[in-house]
Amino acid sequence: MSSIPLDHGGNLDVATKHYGGKRQDWLDLSTGINPEAYSLNSVQEVDWKALPDKLANTEICLAARKFWNVPDRADILAVPGCSSAIAQIPTLISPGSVEITVPTYNEHAASFQFHGWKTLTKSKSPQARVIVHPNNPTGKFSELPDPAPLNIIDESFCDIAPLRSHIARSAVPGHIILKSFGKFWGLAGLRLGFAIGDPFLIRALRQKLGPWPVSGIALRIGTKALQDYDWANNTRNRLKIDVARLDNLLMSLNAKPIGDCSLFRTYVVEDAAQIHKQFAESLIWSRIFPYSNDWIRLGLPPKSDWSRLENAL
Secondary structure (H helix, E strand, C coil): CCCCCCCCCCCHHHHHHHHCCCHHHCEECCCCCCCCCCCCCCCCCHHHHCCCCHHHHHHHHHHHHHHCCCCCCCEEEEECCHHHHHHHHHHCCCCCEEEECCCCCCHHHHHHHHCCCEEECCCCCCCEEEEECCCCCCCCCCCCCCCCCEEEEECCCHHHCHHHCCHHHHHCCCEEEEEECCCCCCCHHHCCEEEEECHHHHHHHHHHHCCCCCCHHHHHHHHHHHCCHHHHHHHHHHHHHHHHHHHHHHHHHCCEEECCCCCEEEEECCCHHHHHHHHHCCCEECEEECCEEEEEEEECCCHHHHHHHHHHC
16 A cells, blocks of 8 residues: 555644634634543642652553443553554564555554555455544444454544444454544543553553653543543533534535544535635635545534634535
């Protein structure tokens, strides 16, 4: 498979360069980050001054185990964003071939390629498989194929639908489930994620990331958030309502939604670049893709900015 361009959402420097305005002037809908983030009130002064202790790490892993119903046989590692784990996972076994169905989150292929793996879109017997569930950018949920020696199931957006999680696979040897904190809880800048799975693989990943990989700030906020089940349930309900509202608005463009992720929608439209430009001229940043002329992706606006999106349409 050829090298994949590493396009990402959230690149407001490109938006301001081409269309003007300052970063704070823009409504950024190019990511799938929850616009109504979890509260930061739990931070204490000591979190800024001391190294995170072992107890803080133990507490967040216990909270994560309960929140995601992690099997007893699986190990949990808190990481400074899933990207840090993605960058190291290909080094956990000897390089070979990895099956990654495209289009999908392109950092997986980039990391495997960097570490000398051959990336394939389809293979009968690869040494590794990557599944993004639900997929980014399509938002489609996936059935799991037969396992390979190494299996990565990226569930960065799956907290919208916990019953559809493949977390049970984390108890199976050769599996790692990735969980993002930044998407559902809306705190991408906190840089917190989790690698959950085969204790042998998680132990090796822990060694590669070294001591204190996650800040005390992230550990405290993450622990509190993972214990706040009411917030999680209310957020899932709100996201369903908001994404339905987004679908209704985009009907004016004859946009057809694909996938079933309530943190973002990818739409099939007649001319994605033109609609992207139309939004940008109103200082609203959407995402289009180098491999498709008719896909555009929009995240959800905060409740105070729905009128901006409506006016742009």
